[in-house]
Amino acid sequence: xxxxxxxxxxxxxxxxxxxxxxxxxxxxxxxxxxxxxxxxxxxxxxxxxxxxxxxxxxxxxxxxxxxxxxxxxxxxxxxxxxxxxxxxxxxxxxxxxxxxxxxxxxxxxxxxxxxxxxxxxxxxxxxxxxxxxxxxxxxxxxxxxxxxxxxxxxxxxxxxxxxxxxxxxxxxxxxxxxxxxxxxxxxxxxxxxxxxxxxxxxxxxxxxxxxxxxxxxxxxxxxxxxxxxxxxxxxxxxxxxxxxxxxxxxxxxxxxxxxxxxxxxxxxxxxxxxxxxxxxxxxxxxxxxxxxxxxxxxxxxxxxxxxxxxxxxxxxxxxxxxxxxxxxxxxxxxxxxxxxxxxxxxxxxxxxxxxxxxxxxxxxxxxxxxxxxxxxxxxxxxxxxxxxxxxxxxxxxxxxxxxxxxxxxxxxxxxxxxxxxxxxxxxxxxxxxxxxxxxxxxxxxxxxxxxxxxxxxxxxxx
Amino acid sequence: xxxxxxxxxxxxxxxxxxxxxxxxxxxxxxxxxxxxxxxxxxxxxxxxxxxxxxxxxxxxxxxxxxxxxxxxxxxxxxxxxxxxxxxxxxxxxxxxxxxxxxxxxxxxxxxxxxxxxxxxxxxxxxxxxxxxxxxxxxxxxxxxxxxxxxxxxxxxxxxxxxxxxxxxxxxxxxxxxxxxxxxxxxxxxxxxxxxxxxxxxxxxxxxxxxxxxxxxxxxxxxxxxxxxxxxxxxxxxxxxxxxxxxxxxxxxxxxxxxxxxxxxxxxxxxxxxxxxxxxxxxxxxxxxxxxxxxxxxxxxxxxxxxxxxxxxxxxxxxxxxxxxxxxxxxxxxxxxxxxxxxxxxxxxxxxxxxxxxxxxxxxxxxxxxxxxxxxxxxxxxxxxxxxxxxxxxxxxxxxxxxxxxxxxxxxxxxxxxxxxxxxxxxxxxxxxxxxxxxxxxxxxxxxxxxxxxxxxxxxxxx
Numbered sequence: 001x002x003x004x005x006x007x008x009x010x011x012x013x014x015x016x017x018x019x020x021x022x023x024x025x026x027x028x029x030x031x032x033x034x035x036x037x038x039x040x041x042x043x044x045x046x047x048x049x050x051x052x053x054x055x056x057x058x059x060x061x062x063x064x065x066x067x068x069x070x071x072x073x074x075x076x077x078x079x080x081x082x083x084x085x086x087x088x089x090x091x092x093x094x095x096x097x098x099x100x101x102x103x104x105x106x107x108x109x110x111x112x113x114x115x116x117x118x119x120x121x122x123x124x125x126x127x128x129x130x131x132x133x134x135x136x137x138x139x140x141x142x143x144x145x146x147x148x149x150x151x152x153x154x155x156x157x158x159x160x161x162x163x164x165x166x167x168x169x170x171x172x173x174x175x176x177x178x179x180x181x182x183x184x185x186x187x188x189x190x191x192x193x194x195x196x197x198x199x200x201x202x203x204x205x206x207x208x209x210x211x212x213x214x215x216x217x218x219x220x221x222x223x224x225x226x227x228x229x230x231x232x233x234x235x236x237x238x239x240x241x242x243x244x245x246x247x248x249x250x251x252x253x254x255x256x257x258x259x260x261x262x263x264x265x266x267x268x269x270x271x272x273x274x275x276x277x278x279x280x281x282x283x284x285x286x287x288x289x290x291x292x293x294x295x296x297x298x299x300x301x302x303x304x305x306x307x308x309x310x311x312x313x314x315x316x317x318x319x320x321x322x323x324x325x326x327x328x329x330x331x332x333x334x335x336x337x338x339x340x341x342x343x344x345x346x347x348x349x350x351x352x353x354x355x356x357x358x359x360x361x362x363x364x365x366x367x368x369x370x371x372x373x374x375x376x377x378x379x380x381x382x383x384x385x386x387x388x389x390x391x392x393x394x395x396x397x398x399x400x401x402x403x404x405x406x407x408x409x410x411x412x413x414x415x416x417x418x419x420x421x422x423x424x425x426x427x428x429x430x431x432x433x434x435x436x437x438x439x440x441x442x443x444x445x446x447x448x449x450x451x452x453x454x455x456x457x458x459x460x461x462x
Numbered sequence: 463x464x465x466x467x468x469x470x471x472x473x474x475x476x477x478x479x480x481x482x483x484x485x486x487x488x489x490x491x492x493x494x495x496x497x498x499x500x501x502x503x504x505x506x507x508x509x510x511x512x513x514x515x516x517x518x519x520x521x522x523x524x525x526x527x528x529x530x531x532x533x534x535x536x537x538x539x540x541x542x543x544x545x546x547x548x549x550x551x552x553x554x555x556x557x558x559x560x561x562x563x564x565x566x567x568x569x570x571x572x573x574x575x576x577x578x579x580x581x582x583x584x585x586x587x588x589x590x591x592x593x594x595x596x597x598x599x600x601x602x603x604x605x606x607x608x609x610x611x612x613x614x615x616x617x618x619x620x621x622x623x624x625x626x627x628x629x630x631x632x633x634x635x636x637x638x639x640x641x642x643x644x645x646x647x648x649x650x651x652x653x654x655x656x657x658x659x660x661x662x663x664x665x666x667x668x669x670x671x672x673x674x675x676x677x678x679x680x681x682x683x684x685x686x687x688x689x690x691x692x693x694x695x696x697x698x699x700x701x702x703x704x705x706x707x708x709x710x711x712x713x714x715x716x717x718x719x720x721x722x723x724x725x726x727x728x729x730x731x732x733x734x735x736x737x738x739x740x741x742x743x744x745x746x747x748x749x750x751x752x753x754x755x756x757x758x759x760x761x762x763x764x765x766x767x768x769x770x771x772x773x774x775x776x777x778x779x780x781x782x783x784x785x786x787x788x789x790x791x792x793x794x795x796x797x798x799x800x801x802x803x804x805x806x807x808x809x810x811x812x813x814x815x816x817x818x819x820x821x822x823x824x825x826x827x828x829x830x831x832x833x834x835x836x837x838x839x840x841x842x843x844x845x846x847x848x849x850x851x852x853x854x855x856x857x858x859x860x861x862x863x864x865x866x867x868x869x870x871x872x873x874x875x876x877x878x879x880x881x882x883x884x885x886x887x888x889x890x891x892x893x894x895x896x897x898x899x900x901x902x903x904x905x906x907x908x909x910x911x912x913x914x915x916x917x918x919x920x921x922x923x924x
Contacts, residue, residue, distance in 0.1 A: 013582075015651055024646040031644050031651070035555050035586055059575055061672045069654065069672055076651035080642075080676040082582035083575075090552040090586075093497050108572050113521055113545075120475075120544035124497055124552075180542075182493050184486040187765055189477060189493070189538035192531065210523045210531055214542040303649055 002419040005385055006275055006392025006434065007412070008101065009045050009404055010367075012056040013084045015076035018281065018365030018396045020310060021303025023076055028399045033082070035090055041401055042091035045098050048408030049422055052099030052130060052430065053091070054224070054244065054277075054394050055084040059105050065305075065312035066320040072313075075306030085121060092125035097425035099433065101130035101224050101242070107156065111166040111205055118221050119171065119213035127217025127429030127440065130242065132224040133235075135160050157231045162202035164239060168451040169198040171220045172442075174211035176453055190214070196453055219441055220448045222430045237263030237274070238447055241431070244394050246279040246366040248342030250387045253278060257389040269445045275391040275434060278384060281364025282395055283371045284406045295371050298363060298398050307358035310365060311336075324355040339366060364396045374414040381411075382420055464881040467847055468737055468854025468896065469874070470563065471507050471866055472829075474518040475546045477538035480743065480827030480858045482772060483765025485538055490861045495544070497552055503863055504553035507560050510870030511884055514561030514592060514892065515553070516686070516706065516739075516856050517546040521567050527767075527774035528782040534775075537768030547583060554587035559887035561895065563592035563686045563704070569618065573628040573667055580683050581633065581675030589679025589891030589902065592704065594686040595697075597622050619693045624664035626701060630913040631660040633682045634904075636673035638915055652676070658915055681903055682910045684892045699725030699736070700909055703893070706856050708741040708828040710804030712849045715740060719851040731907045737853040737896060740846060743826025744857055745833045746868045757833050760825060760860050769820035772827060773798075786817040801828060826858045836876040843873075844882055 015023040015030045023030040029037050045053055061069040061079050072079050088100045102121075106114070122129040135156040179194035199208045225232070225240035236243045237260050247253035261271035283298065285291040308319040315335040328340060329351060340352060343360040352360070363369055370380045381393060397403035415421035426433045429440045442448050477485040477492045485492040491499050507515055523531040523541050534541050550562045564583070568576070584591040597618040641656035661670045687694070687702035698705045699722050709715035723733035745760065747753040770781040777797040790802060791813060802814060805822040814822070825831055832842050843855060859865035877883035888895045891902045904910050 021649060023651065024649050026646070031646070035551055039555065059578075059674070061674070069657070069659075071654075073652050073654040073657045073672070074650055079672070079674065080637075080652075081578075081674045082585060083579045086548060086551050086579065086582055086586060089497055089548050090555050093501065093552050093555070105575075108575050110570050113567075113570050116521075116543075117545045117548065120548055123544060124548060175542075184488070184493070187483060187486050188536055189485065190535050190542075192533075192535040195531070195535045197531075210535070210541070212521070212523070212541065212543045 003385065004422055005381060005415060005420055006051050006277065007407075007421065008052045008054045008277055008392070008394045009041070009050050009407070010054045010056065010279065010394040010396040011041070011400065012078060012081070013087065014078050014081040016078060016306060017056065018310075018367060019298075019302075019363050019398050020075055020077055020306030021362065022298060022301045022399055024303075025298065025301045025399050027402055030400050031076070035087075038087045038091055039094045041404060042095045042098055044401055044404050044408055046095045048412045049425055050098065050408070050412075051392070051434065052101045054101040054132065055087070055103060056132075057081070057084050057103035057105070057134070059108060062309045062313035064316060064318055065309040067318065071305045071309040071320075075303050075309065077306045077309045085117065088121050088129060089124040092128060097128070097433065099128045099130055099222070099430040100125060101132050101222070103132040103134050103226075105134045106160060106163045107135055111163050112170070112207060112209060115167045115170040116212045118167070119211070119216045122216035122218050122221050123213065127431075129216075129218070130222035130224050130430055132226060132244070133160070133164075133239065134226065154231055157235055159204045160235065162204040164447070165202060165451070166200050166205045166207045168220060168448040169200055169207065170209075170211040171215075172448050172451045173198045173453045175215050177215060180214050198451075217429045217440060218431050222434070233260055234263055236260060237269070238267050240274055241442075241446075242434070243274055243276045244279065245276060245390070248338050248340075248366075248368070250384065252338065252341065253388040253390065261389070267447075270443070273435075273443060273445070276389070277392050277394045278388065278390040279364070279367035280381070280384075280393045280395055281367040281369050281398060282377055282403065282407055282411060283363070283369070283398055284374055284377050284410045286373065286410075288372045288376060291371050291373060295363075299359070302359055302362040304355060304358045304362070307362040308354070311339075311358060311361065314366070319354060319358075322354045324358075325353050328352045328354055328357050342366070342368060363398050367394075367396050374410040377411050378414040378418060378420065381415070382418070465847065466884055467843060467877060467882050468513050468739065469869075469883065470514045470516045470739055470854070470856045471503070471512050471869070472516045472518065472741065472856040472858040473503070473862065474540060474543070475549065476540050476543040478540060478768060479518065480772075480829060481760075481764075481825045481860050482537055482539055482768030483824065484760060484763045484861055486765075487760065487763045487861050489864055492862050493538070497549075500549045500553055501556045503866065504557045504560055506863055506866050506870055508557045510866075510874045511887055512560065512870070512874075513854070513896065514563045516563040516594065517549070517565060518594075519543070519546050519565035519567070519596070521570060524771045524775035526778060526780055527771040529780065533767045533771040533782075537765045537771065539768045539771045547579065550583050550591060551586040554590060559590070559895065561590045561592055561684070561892035562587060563594050563684070565594040565596050565688075567596045568622060568625045569597055573625050574632070574669060574671060577629045577632040578674045580629070581673070581678045584678030584680050584683050585675065589893070591678075591680070592684035592686050592892055594688060594706070595622070595626075595701065596688065616693055619697055621666045622697060624666040626909070627664060627913070628662050628667050628669045630682060630910040631662055631669065632671070632673040634910050634913045635660045635915045637677050639677060642676050679891045679902060680893050684896070695722055696725055698722060699731070700729050702736055703904075703908075704896070705736055705738045706741065707738060707852070710800050710802075710828075710830070712846065714800065714803065715850040715852065723851070729909075732905070735897075735905060735907070738851070739854050739856045740850065740852040741826070741829035742843070742846075742855045742857055743829040743831050743860060744839055744865065744869055744873060745825070745831070745860055746836055746839045746872045748835065748872075750834045750838060753833050753835060757825070761821070764821055764824040766817060766820045766824070769824040770816070773801075773820060773823065776828070781816060781820075784816045786820075787815050790814045790816055790819050804828070804830060825860050829856075829858050836872040839873050840876040840880060840882065843877070844880070
């Protein structure tokens with residue numbers, strides 16, 4: 001039986017997401033991401049039955065390269081960067097089914113107002129909101145928030161656990177399902193006996209409050225996570241319903257996927273209750289030759305310094321200290337090796353220079369770049385899913401909106417012909433669209449379920 | 463010469479704003495404030511050339527009445543309450559001129575992500591965003607945020623000063639006006655020599671970061687403030703460009719207005735650089751008799767317990783401890799006296815009961831209620847402005863959207879006939895619409911101006 005793939009579009013509220021320099025392409029709209037950019041994109045994606053628009057975010061500037069943000073600023077490498085959550089209601093207002101997965105860092109905002117914002121987003125999108133949980137990874141963001149430096153990685157996950165306990169209680173435990181009556185004749189809007197003050201005392205966060213929003217369609221939003229470290233994968237296995245992964249090759253990706261599913265099972269969850277999305281970037285055209293020509297044309301707009309600013313931020317290596325013609329084999333770093341592995345499959349013996357590494361990763365960043373006809377792209381997506389166990393893909397763009405229009409007009413119909421992509425959206429919330437009817441709320445095996453309100457055991461005397 | 467009045471609409475992202483019980487009116491749409499509620503409202507207001515939609519907010523539940531939130535929850539008294547800032551882009555997408563003044567509490571969110579959200583809102587609304595600065599006033603909000611109790615009033619204003627210094631630096635001092643080039647041919651998006659890391663070390667907040675957003679049309683958003691306490695008025699006189707006041711009578715309001723303008727002058731500002739808006743609620747119809755009948759019909763939907771929940775929250779008095787027929791003269795409280803003064807002008811010798819106080823303030827809360835024909839309402843607005851020195855009004859609703867439709871269809875045309883309201887919006891940003899051409903940015907006399915980037919004095923050796 002052919003498996004239906006899940007497909008998200010991947011973007012960021014800044015000129016350059018993962019393809020440095022390509023904002024200068026004459027057809028690219030990234031340099032002006034105004035509201036029309038986003039509403040047009042949402043309509044394109046919904047036309048293609050794309051599952052969700054996944055919006056990345058980071059609260060800081062890439063300043064590892066040369067020890068400052070100059071290269072990032074010069075080439076608009078993920079800066080300037082506007083707030084992504086604000087885009088959801090306006091995109092929801094021009095679509096009916098498209099989901100939204102928005103990255104929000106929990107490190108710098110208390111859970112009480114954040115929980116309300118998320119519930120509001122789920123209300124305003126009729127249950128189509130997803131939260132990509134991030135604990136922050138740029139030192140510059142910590143400095144912006146007034147911290148001396150970024151909180152240690154393990155401690156960040158401890159804090160995140162505490163934070164999740166608070167927001168779960170607010171979303172799941174404060175208002176009972178039938179609390180809101182909206183009864184104009186009796187004048188009762190909600191039954192206060194069914195609205196509970198939730199209390200929590202953690203090492204890092206505490207709360208003693210009624211949640212400000214009534215239950216939204218999904219209560220807890222659809223939860224995404226993008227961590228790839230050990231702690232991050234443990235967190236994802238426990239909390240996430242959707243995981244975003246990048247990896248250079250089937251050999252690297254398959255065990256990561258298996259590891260997440262095994263960890264989920266160890267937490268008592270159904271491994272199938274985590275949908276795993278692999279990062280890809282697609283350049284497609286009517287023929288392979290046309291796609292290759294398109295790739296070559298795009299490569300003329302790549303910016304090396306912008307690519308190195310991104311690479312430096314991701315790897316912690318200040319690439320400005322190397323000559324562009326230095327061979328990369330002397331640069332010891334897992335992230336670099338991983339990128340190299342993705343680039344070197346065609347010619348494993350080739351010695352790559354810093355310049356070639358930058359050029360090689362400059363379209364789609366750490367995503368797997370797939371270039372070809374619709375048939376070839378569909379073959380590769382299906383084979384990647386089969387070989388690695390991922391459920392679908394986060395598709396980043398080279399040129400926006402062209403890359404997404406190509407995806408929707410060429411690749412999606414080919415997948416649909418093969419029975420590998422849905423012909424229509426399922427009804428209901430994002431969670432129901434992904435997991436099926438009756439799955440509007442999280443299953444009981446999810447840790448959020450423990451925070452649901454339960455009738456206290458009554459004493460006999462009462 | 464007839465003065466043109468400024469007129470804002472006043473609402474809140476919850477079923478009951480200032481007219482408890484009236485969500486049960488068959489024509490009222492407040493019980494379902496979905497996106498359509500807001501986009502319809504924005505279009506109605508823009509049709510009437512209304513200056514801005516002012517959206518109140520409070521991060522907590524009214525729980526002074528009976529020591530819990532039950533009455534507030536039962537009667538939807540400012541709860542459930544969704545995030546207001548998320549509404550701005552979608553309303554901006556269906557309007558061209560209407561301004562948005564959104565209440566955001568600075569107590570519970572660090573300035574760095576908040577400054578980005580505000581810049582994003584100013585970008586997405588093409589410079590039509592206003593921030594109503596609030597430092598928070600409900601203990602329940604503090605508990606939600608994990609604090610033992612609300613920070614003391616004076617200390618809150620100290621913290622607010624610190625906060626403002628950080629956000630001013632980010633908005634005014636980080637990106638120079640000509641930093642962004644967006645030059646596709648050279649591949650330079652922004653000139654890093656013109657993008658500055660701003661640093662600030664305060665007792666409560668510090669920052670060391672590049673602002674994440676490029677300069678928005680207004681940079682610092684149009685600043686509103688609604689404080690009425692002494693410290694609040696000093697803060698408003700220093701920072702606000704628009705002040706929202708309530709007061710029961712000309713005798714109380716006029717000296718408050720004069721005080722704010724005098725304080726502004728003492729801070730070196732032009733007293734005319736603060737536009738003062740008085741809270742009113744208008745019930746208008748073709749004739750006075752029809753308006754009175756409408757008022758009587760509306761009063762049939764007032765909810766006393768909901769009104770007392772609001773009154774208890776505002777005054778700190780637990781009104782559940784009083785009998786509804788108790789005379790209010792025994793209740794000693796400035797806010798109560800102020801409300802009574804507003805209610806008793808017609809009959810100063812009357813002894814009001816708790817029930818009557820609740821009923822009397824249940825349409826429009828502390829706003830001055832104006833009932834009559836369009837001519838009578840216009841007379842009263844013009845006379846209130848003349849006698850108190852306010853520049854305009856924040857108009858709350860009894861029944862939404864009907865109250866706003868009546869405002870736009872009946873009162874505005876009458877004011878326009880008199881030359882007391884603009885016939886067209888001015889072009890440009892909210893600040894230009896209010897203060898005129900060339901005033902897109904704050905004047906040099908405003909404290910934000912001190913945080914603008916200045917070329918450092920070069921040493922001769924350089």
